[in-house]
Every structure is written in structure tokens, then in C-alpha cells.
Amino acid sequence: MPLGCGVECAALMRQQQLAPAPRRRLAHSPCSMQAGRGAAEGATPHVKARGAHGGTPRKGSHEKSPVSAEGLSAASGYEADALTAPQPQQQQPGGLQVPTLPLLEGLVSDTVAGAGVGAFGWQKRWTVVALCFVAFVLCNLDRVNMSVAILPMASQYGWDAATMGLVQSSFFWGYLLTQVAGGVLADRYGGRLVLGLGVLWWSLATALTPVAAAAGLPALLLARCLMGVGEGVAMPAMNALLAKWVPGGERSRSLALVYSGMFIGSVVGLGASPHMLNAFGWxxxxxxxxxxxxxxxxxxxxxxxxxxxxxxxxxxxxRAYILANTPNSSREKAGAIPWRALLSRREVWAIILTHFCHNWGLFILLTWMPAYYNQVLGLNLTQSGLLSVLPWVAQAVMANVAGWAADGLVERGVSVTTVRKVMQSIGLLGPAFFLSQLGGVTSATGAVLCMIGSQGLDAFSQAGLYANHTDIGPRYAGVLLGLSNTAGVLAGVLGSLATGFLLQAGGDAGGWSNVWTVAVGFYLAGTAIWLSMSSGEKIFD
Structure with a gap:
């Protein structure tokens, strides 16, 4: 319809006192161009239907959704928190007011309001996600540098193997302490403050590590422990922050991108540290x-x-787009934490127990992979270090693939519960399959392919349990991640210790076979727990 014709029609309707049904134009998102994702929550009482990421998931969201009263498709799997509120009429240069009729709203709003100001171009929430991604790159950069630097440090200070192990483990002493505390603080005081102070804290502790090492072993252990304290708040604080900033339809891929920063940090740290060490000292x-x-x-x-x-x-x-697609409870700072209510739900225990089972195998690969290449395949430490990088590259890539796939399924109407169960099952059964094949592998190529397959499919967990905290309790997302990550870190510590005992008891060949068997058992147990106990629906308001 020509613009002039639309103006005349609107003027005639006004003269006849016929009010056209106004409709608000939604902010566009390159990540989620779905119509009908809602306007600002509570903007109008006409319809109140909340979706899985903006409220309570509706039943049967895997089925094709009907078309709403105003013709907006609700097939995304999330119903809008509210239909659109009436908007002010647009003022034309000649003084004539034009209602934003459906056929004209694009022309009028683009012409009058100015296209590209907020609806297009770079969005502020992407800056928040990008900076979280960089923080997680730094997190693992500062974590893995000790695994490279400890050899020349041990030579300089005369450490034996037991002392080296003590130095390596001191990081986890602090890391365990602040998982839950970081979540509580982030939910109460905001993720920006907690994550920002956490990165500053662990960065200063990292920079002071050479000074602490020169002062003596107790000072070094304290510095590494303090570094762990800072890094311990990172994951729960990030989770609490993104629960407020990221719309439901973008959650899986945003979290996957941020978590892939840790894998990229490992790749960059393991790759760059040896060259820096040789050129400038440890x-x-x-x-x-x-x-x-x-x-x-x-x-x-x-x-x-x-x-x-x-x-x-x-x-x-x-702002309107974000508020329309995030639940009300995620915007409110948590007061007293309902610990009894949280720990009485099987959905919470599904996350905690599955996180434990998942991290048992993951931490073994993180800490023992170079040793496996060296002891079983006979590769030197330089070759082992190079091959250890490849699975982390695969994990970084596949984490983002999984995140986009999960959001795509949800937008096509698949229920959040189904998506989380499918993604996490891949993240557990995939590694279980590939690790079970290592017992018959005798070549470096075969071993590396198994490791790549294991960690590549493990990355689907980023769209499974790692995205589930905000699904079930957006207001307590930081606390829930703190609880589950405490279990995950504990599994890593116990798994690494158990691996040492299994290798000592069984030797290089039989011992490694036992290590993989135990890890596969935990992966299978985690799958059973997740499928029987988890949910993608909001449990806590």
C-alpha cells in the first residue's frame, strides 16, 4: 500500500472515531528474529502467557503453537510474556499523525524513528557476553600457565615431585571455597561487581606469583590459593549476570560462547607459554x-x-526486548537464600550429581592427558603438549555448535526439557563411547582422534546442565551453579587422585584401562540421573 494512501485511510478512520488496533514494533535481534516473543513483561493485561525462559514453560511446547490474536506466531516454544501495548501515534513532518497500522508500521517507524538506532547494529548485550568470554579466556590462561612454568620453577628452587603436586593442587583449595559464596554474592549484589572483582583479584595474584615464589614455598602456596579464590566466583557470577542480560532464545549459544573461552584460554596458554618462557623466562x-x-x-x-x-x-x-524475554525473577536481587527449598528438589540434585559425574572424566583428561601420551604411546613431552591442545580446539568449536543447535530447536517448538536432556545425553554418552575405545588403541593418531571425539561431544554439556541453572531458578542461577560446580570441582580433585592410585596399582597398561573404565561408569551413571531427574521448566520463582 502506498504511504499516502495509508495516511488518508488513517485520517478517515480517525474522523469516524474508529481506533485501529495498535501494535508495537519489536526490537530486532539478529540472534532471534522470531515475532511474538513478547513485549515488556506486564506492559498490558490483555494476555499473560509466560514462556520457559521468560516465565513458566507451557506444557506441550513441542507441538506446533497456535497463532495469537494479533497474528503473531507463537511457534517458538516460548509464549510472549504479554502482547504488545498501544504505542503513541507517529508524528509526520507536516503535523499529520499516522497510526502504526500493521501494513505500514515498518515504513513509518523506519522513516520517522530512524532505522538502525537500536533495532539494528551492535547490541549492548553482545558486549556483555563478549567481555564475559574474554574473562573466561583469561581464567584458563592464568590457570594453565603453572603447568608449563612449574618445570623450570622446580629446577630453580629444587622441588621434588611431591612439592610440585602440592603447588599444583593449592589452586583448588581456594577454588572450592568460593563456588557457593560467589553465587550468593552475585545473586544478592549483582554479577558485574562480583565477576569484576574476581578477575581483578586472581589477576593480581597471578602477577604476584614470581614474587611469592622468591619469598618461599608458603608464600607461593598462599598466592595460588588466593588465585583460586578469585576464579571460584567467575562461573556463578557470570551465570547470574547473563540470566538478566540474555533473552531466553539466545541463552544456550551465549553460554556456550562464554564457556568456550575457557577452552580457548587453555589452547592459547599451552601454546604461548613455552615460547614466552624460552624468550623471557618463566x-x-x-x-x-x-x-x-x-x-x-x-x-x-x-x-x-x-x-x-x-x-x-x-x-x-x-531494553524492552530483553525485559520481554527474561523472567521477572531474574531481574530481582535475591534476599535470603531458600536452602531447604533448593536442596529438596530432585531437579537441583540432577544438576549437582550430573555435574560430578561429568567432571570426573573431564578433569582426568585435563590433568592426565599428556602423561597418557607419554607413558602409553611413548611420545616426548613436547609432542604430548602439542597433541593435548587439539581436543580443546574441538571442544571450543563444538560448544558453540551445540549452543546454536539448542536455541534453534527451542525456537522451532521443541520443549526446553527435551533439548536439555538430548544435549546433556550427547555430552555424556559421547565421551563414554570414545574413552571406551582407548583400551584397544596403540597409535598416537588413534588416541588423538578418540580424545578429540570425547571432548568434542563433551561440549554439548554447555547446552545441557550448564544452561539448566537459569531454566529452573533464574533468581538463584548463581547459587545453583555454585552448588553444582562445587560438586564438579570435587569430582575433579578426587578423580585426579584416584587416577594416580589406579596407575600405581595397575601399571602403565592395565592402570590406564582401569582409569577409562571408571570414567565411563561415571558418564553412564550421570546419563541415567539426568534423564530421570532433570527438567527444563522453571521450578523456583
């Missing part, structure tokens, strides 16, 4: 990586706020 890896975190902190403070409501620079269209 101290350089701590000074350089620690300084990067301090610089990140200042960018973070200037660019990020704890919620869209607190960000005055956020475009109104993007």
Missing part, C-alpha cells in the same frame, strides 16, 4: 597474563552494568 607468563586481567577490569567497569534496568546507555528498544 616469570613472564605470570606478569603478562596477570596484566591482561587488570586491563580487562577497567574496560569491564566502564562498559557493563548488572542489569539492563541499571544501564542508562542501553537503547530503549533493546
Amino acid at each position: 616469570q613472564s607468563v605470570f606478569y603478562v597474563f596477570g596484566s591482561l586481567g587488570v586491563a580487562w577490569h577497567f574496560v569491564w567497569r566502564s562498559q557493563v552494568r548488572s542489569s539492563p534496568a541499571e544501564d542508562s546507555s542501553l537503547h530503549p528498544e533493546e
Whole structure:
């Protein structure tokens, strides 16, 4: 319809006192261009139907959804929190007011409001996700540098193997302490503050590591423990922050991108540290990586706020879009944590127990993979280090594939519960299959392919249990992740210790076979727990 004709029709309707049904134009998102994802929650009482990521998931969301009263498709699997509220009429240059009729709203709003201001281009929430991604790159950069630097440090300070193990484990002493505390603080005071202070804290501890090592072993152990304290808050604080910033239809891929930062950090750290060490000494890896975190902190403070409501620079269209597609409870800071209610639900225990089972095998691969290449396949440490990087590259790539696939399934109407169960089952059964094949592998190529397959499919967990905390309890997303990650870290510590005992008892050949058998058993147990106990529906308001 020509624009002039539309203006005349609108003027005639106004003269006849016929009110056209107004319809608000939704902010566009390149990540989710679904119509009908809702307007600002509570904007109008006409219809109140909440979706899985913006409220309570509706039953039968795997079936094709009907068309809403205003012709908006609800087939995404999430119903809008509310249909659109009436908008003010647009003012034309000549003084004539034009209602935003459905056939004209695109032309009018683009012409009058100005296209590209908030509806198109770079969105502020992507900045938040990107900076979280960089924080997680730094997290593993600062974690793996010790695994490279410890050899020259041991030579310089005369450490034996037991002392080296003590230094390596001291990080986890602090890391275990702040998982739950980090979630509680983030839910109460905001993820921006907690994550920002956490990165600054662990970066300063990393940069001071050479000074602490020169002061003596107790000072070094304290520095590594303090570094663990800082890193322990990262995951729960990030989860609490993104629960407020990321719309439901973008959650899986956003979390997958952030978590893939850890894998990329491992790749970069393991690849760059040997060259820095040879060129500038082992101290350089701590000074350089620690300084990067301090610089990140200042960018973070200037660019990020704890919620869209607190960000005055956020475009109104993007704010409305985010608020329409995130649950009300995620925007409220948690008061007293209902521990009894949280720990009485099987859905919470599904996350905690599955996280334990998942991390048993994951941490074995993280800490023992170079030793396996060296002891079983006869590769030197340089070759082992190079081959150890490849599975992490696969995991970084596949985590993002899984995130986009999960969001795509949800947008096509598959229930969130089904998506989470499918993704996590792949993340457990895939590694179980490939690790079970290692007993018959005798070549380095075969072993590396099994490791790549194992960690590549393990990455589907990023769209499974790692995305499930916000599904079931958006207000307590940080606390829930803190609880489950405490179990995950505990599994890593116990798994690494158990691997040492199994290798000592069974030798290089038989011992490794026992290691893989136990890991496969935990993967299978985790699958059974997840399929029988987990849910993608919101449990806590």
C-alpha cells in the first residue's frame, strides 16, 4: 500500500472515531528474529502467557503453537510474556499523525524513528557476553600457565615431585571455597561487581606469583590459593549476570560462547607459554597474563552494568526486548537464600550429581592427558603438549555448535526439557563411547582422534546442565551453579587422585584401562540421573 494512501485511510478512520488496533514494533535481534516473543513483561493485561525462559514453560511446547490474536506466531516454544501495548501515534513532518497500522508500521517507524538506532547494529548485550568470554579466556590462561612454568620453577628452587603436586593442587583449595559464596554474592549484589572483582583479584595474584615464589614455598602456596579464590566466583557470577542480560532464545549459544573461552584460554596458554618462557623466562607468563586481567577490569567497569534496568546507555528498544524475554525473577536481587527449598528438589540434585559425574572424566583428561601420551604411546613431552591442545580446539568449536543447535530447536517448538536432556545425553554418552575405545588403541593418531571425539561431544554439556541453572531458578542461577560446580570441582580433585592410585596399582597398561573404565561408569551413571531427574521448566520463582 502506498504511504499516502495509508495516511488518508488513517485520517478517515480517525474522523469516524474508529481506533485501529495498535501494535508495537519489536526490537530486532539478529540472534532471534522470531515475532511474538513478547513485549515488556506486564506492559498490558490483555494476555499473560509466560514462556520457559521468560516465565513458566507451557506444557506441550513441542507441538506446533497456535497463532495469537494479533497474528503473531507463537511457534517458538516460548509464549510472549504479554502482547504488545498501544504505542503513541507517529508524528509526520507536516503535523499529520499516522497510526502504526500493521501494513505500514515498518515504513513509518523506519522513516520517522530512524532505522538502525537500536533495532539494528551492535547490541549492548553482545558486549556483555563478549567481555564475559574474554574473562573466561583469561581464567584458563592464568590457570594453565603453572603447568608449563612449574618445570623450570622446580629446577630453580629444587622441588621434588611431591612439592610440585602440592603447588599444583593449592589452586583448588581456594577454588572450592568460593563456588557457593560467589553465587550468593552475585545473586544478592549483582554479577558485574562480583565477576569484576574476581578477575581483578586472581589477576593480581597471578602477577604476584614470581614474587611469592622468591619469598618461599608458603608464600607461593598462599598466592595460588588466593588465585583460586578469585576464579571460584567467575562461573556463578557470570551465570547470574547473563540470566538478566540474555533473552531466553539466545541463552544456550551465549553460554556456550562464554564457556568456550575457557577452552580457548587453555589452547592459547599451552601454546604461548613455552615460547614466552624460552624468550623471557618463566616469570613472564605470570606478569603478562596477570596484566591482561587488570586491563580487562577497567574496560569491564566502564562498559557493563548488572542489569539492563541499571544501564542508562542501553537503547530503549533493546531494553524492552530483553525485559520481554527474561523472567521477572531474574531481574530481582535475591534476599535470603531458600536452602531447604533448593536442596529438596530432585531437579537441583540432577544438576549437582550430573555435574560430578561429568567432571570426573573431564578433569582426568585435563590433568592426565599428556602423561597418557607419554607413558602409553611413548611420545616426548613436547609432542604430548602439542597433541593435548587439539581436543580443546574441538571442544571450543563444538560448544558453540551445540549452543546454536539448542536455541534453534527451542525456537522451532521443541520443549526446553527435551533439548536439555538430548544435549546433556550427547555430552555424556559421547565421551563414554570414545574413552571406551582407548583400551584397544596403540597409535598416537588413534588416541588423538578418540580424545578429540570425547571432548568434542563433551561440549554439548554447555547446552545441557550448564544452561539448566537459569531454566529452573533464574533468581538463584548463581547459587545453583555454585552448588553444582562445587560438586564438579570435587569430582575433579578426587578423580585426579584416584587416577594416580589406579596407575600405581595397575601399571602403565592395565592402570590406564582401569582409569577409562571408571570414567565411563561415571558418564553412564550421570546419563541415567539426568534423564530421570532433570527438567527444563522453571521450578523456583
